[in-house]
Amino acid sequence: MSNPARAPQKPDGEDANLDVALRPQQWDEFVGQERVKKNLRILIDAARQRKEPMEHVLFAGPAGLGKTSMAHLAAREMNTSIRITSGPAIERVGDLASILTNLTPGDILFIDEVHRLNKLIEEVLYPAMESRMLDIIIGKGPSARTLQLELPPFTLIAATTRVGLLSSPLRSRFGNIFRLEFYTPEELERIIMRSAGVLGIGIEQDAAATLAHSSRATPRVANRLLKRCRDFAQVHGMPRITRDAIAGTLALLEIDALGLEPMDRKIMQVIIEKFAGGPVGLATLAAASSEEEDTITEIYEPYLMQLGFLERTPRGRMVTERAYTHLGMSAHMQKPLLS
Secondary structure: OOOOOOOOOOHHHOOOHHHHHHHHOOOOOOOOOOOHHHHHHHHHHHHHOOOOOOEEEEEEEOOOOOOOHHHHHHHHHHHOOEEEEHHOOOOOHHHHHHHHOOOOOOEEEEOOOHOOOOOHHHHHHHHHHHHHHEEEEEEOOOHHHEEEEEOOOOOEEEEOOOHOOOHHHHHOOOOEEEEEEEHHHHHHHHHHHHHHHHHHOOEHHHHHHHHHHHHOOHHHHHHHHHHHHHHHHHHHEEEEEEEHHHHHHHEEEEEEEOOOOOOHHHHHHHHHHHHOOOOOOOOHHHHOOOHHHHHHHHHHHHHHHHHHHHHOOEEEEEEEEEHHHHHHHHOOOOOOOOO
């Protein structure tokens, strides 16, 4: 059975994972998502005044935008513990029953990738969310009986990158649904400056701005690239991260000024060179580019669409004129202009 541990509220010295250390520890440190933060703060303050758990919350949006960080901050503000699991980790009804019955009053249960929950497990989750009751069937056949257990008051915070895959009954049981948006370069620059301080390395302001534009509008990517730039600067004896360190790191990683990675460019090139710019179905595109369908839809597509390089149509994916221009290709010739 799954045995999710209570997540520590603060990183624990040298044993703490660096990614956890880079997460904001207070609301003032959380940059961006102002609309979601305002709504969540009202929800938290109202629950604290009533001395009740928050209503259940669903965070939706692409990976790396801060859904998990917001769940941790909500637990900190509510002065309660948070238990963490994910949809794929809950394989059996007994797994969910074990998690729910071990909650203490006021706990927050965070389920990441909630859209990957088994439908049978969802059925058990409905009464737990609505009336704090857990219905367990013991035995099989005519001798089967239902055991009903009362659960302590708790809050379910769930996160998903594919809100459209959630069943309507599950989605309707969340009192609050917040969608996280991509970050602006200015917001990412502030995040990078803070993270550099946590990592203990200086970074020039213009270098942070350059890195922000190559971070796919996503804090997780910005922090990952910042750590690679720190490694580059350290190996080359640089006391701080400069624009040269940024340029050298991005060149080694084959990331361009817009943050496009080799697979981003490959996806667009496959559509252009093999399918005349589209439209092409997702399954066909995945096979032609040797990439998983879920990876394309969750990792690459959102940012390419954000840039206006890719669009979805009823017939499939198509690249835009902007994609041709960025790749240095002609929309009429469908081949590189430069060798």
